[in-house]
Amino acid sequence: MSKKPPPRMIFDEDGAVIEAVRSGEKELFNRLISKYQRDLFNFGQRLCPEQRDAEEMVQDTFFTAYRYLNRFRFESKFRTWLYKIAGSVCTKKRKKTRGAREKEIPLQDFLKEEDIVGSKQPPAWISEPLEKLINRELSEQVRKAVTSLPEKYRLVLVLRDLEGFSTEETASLLHLRPETVKVRLHRGRFFLKEKLKGYYEEHRK
Amino acid sequence: MKSTGNKPLPGKCLAVFKKISLYLDGELESQSCREIRKHMEECSRCKTCLTMLQRTLEICRHLTPHEVPEHVQKRLHQIVPS
Numbered sequence: 632m633s634k635k636p637p638p639r640m641i642f643d644e645d646g647a648v649i650e651a652v653r654s655g656e657k658e659l660f661n662r663l664i665s666k667y668q669r670d671l672f673n674f675g676q677r678l679c680p681e682q683r684d685a686e687e688m689v690q691d692t693f694f695t696a697y698r699y700l701n702r703f704r705f706e707s708k709f710r711t712w713l714y715k716i717a718g719s720v721c722t723k724k725r726k727k728t729r730g731a732r733e734k735e736i737p738l739q740d741f742l743k744e745e746d747i748v749g750s751k752q753p754p755a756w757i758s759e760p761l762e763k764l765i766n767r768e769l770s771e772q773v774r775k776a777v778t779s780l781p782e783k784y785r786l787v788l789v790l791r792d793l794e795g796f797s798t799e800e801t802a803s804l805l806h807l808r809p810e811t812v813k814v815r816l817h818r819g820r821f822f823l824k825e826k827l828k829g830y831y832e833e834h835r836k
Numbered sequence: 837m838k839s840t841g842n843k844p845l846p847g848k849c850l851a852v853f854k855k856i857s858l859y860l861d862g863e864l865e866s867q868s869c870r871e872i873r874k875h876m877e878e879c880s881r882c883k884t885c886l887t888m889l890q891r892t893l894e895i896c897r898h899l900t901p902h903e904v905p906e907h908v909q910k911r912l913h914q915i916v917p918s
Contacts, residue, residue: 660916668912672904686908694915753884757891761898770899792896798863817857824892 638706645709652700660697667713668693670794674714677789678721680778688724692717707803714794715804718786756831769830776826780819787812788819848875852882856889 645663652660671692675685695716696703703712756764777785777793790801791812798816802809852875858864859872876883904912 657916658918661913664912664915668904668909669901672908673901676902686905686911689904689908690911690915693912697915753887757884757887761894764895765898765900767900769895773895773899788896792893793899795897798861813858813863817854820857820889820892823896824889827892827895828888 638704640705641708642705643708646705649700649703649705649709660700663696663709664693667710670710671713671717674717674789674794675721677774677777677793678717678785679724684721684724688717688720691720695720711796711800711804714790714796718790718804722782722786754828754831756827772830773823773827776823776830779826780822784815784819784822787815788823791816792820849879849882852876852879853885856886860886860890860893 645666648659648662652663668689671689672685675688675692676682679685679688692713696713703709707715777789780788786805787801787807790796790804791798796804798809798812801807802812805812807815852859852872855864855868855872859869864872876886
């Protein structure tokens with residue numbers, strides 16, 4: 632009977648810092664905080680509608696990572712491990728405060744011609760230079776739209792399209808099958824597209 | 837009878853709609869990609885839909901990140917006991 636091969640170890644630049652923290656140089660953990668706090672804070676803001684929840688999520692994530700650093704096995708990047716903790720912190724928080732009810736987004740919601748494009752004429756916002764479009768207001772609109780998605784779609788969309796994880800990484804982070812990630816991502820993307828379309832229709836009146 | 841509101845999608849458009857995310861992610865086999873590209877040349881509505889979705893993803897990937905507020909940074913650096 633063939634044995635499962637041992638998982639590949641990832642020993643990148645964070646590895647030496649993690650080893651040093653484990654060996655007693657605890658203050659070096661602050662380097663990891665400084666390096667990843669912005670990523671985690673923005674991730675929190677994209678997942679939690681309330682700023683205070685996002686702040687708590689970042690704090691709980693680093694606290695948990697520090698406390699359980701000995702359990703990190705170098706089987707993923709440290710950043711990926713942090714996101715795994717953050718996702719779980721966020722899910723627990725929502726279950727505790729708002730119950731675990733999850734709304735579905737049926738694909739049929741987007742299956743009407745008018746909902747998909749509105750008209751044959753492409754709207755201006757899809758052809759303008761990106762640097763002209765991206766600003767603080769748009770970022771806030773996207774954040775609001777994303778946080779209004781049901782959580783199961785939101786987590787997938789944020790990890791895949793905003794944080795840049797692959798389908799496989801997202802599946803592994805959320806303990807889902809890659810096929811499930813693809814289905815949720817597809818629906819989440821159409822939901823967000825509709826929100827942006829609505830924003831620009833309103834904005835450009 | 838002429839529909840006044842939303843009309844159902846034609847079959848070809850529906851098939852493209854279901855695969856459009858996979859197409860954008862490069863996760864479709866080459867035959868399906870060719871079919872989608874061909875359909876896009878013929879259907880301006882689906883082409884607009886694809887471009888809107890592409891633009892939505894570009895926006896997502898280029899959002900302006902927020903800086904971590906001072907009071908949060910301070911709390912984070914209190915996690916490690918001095």
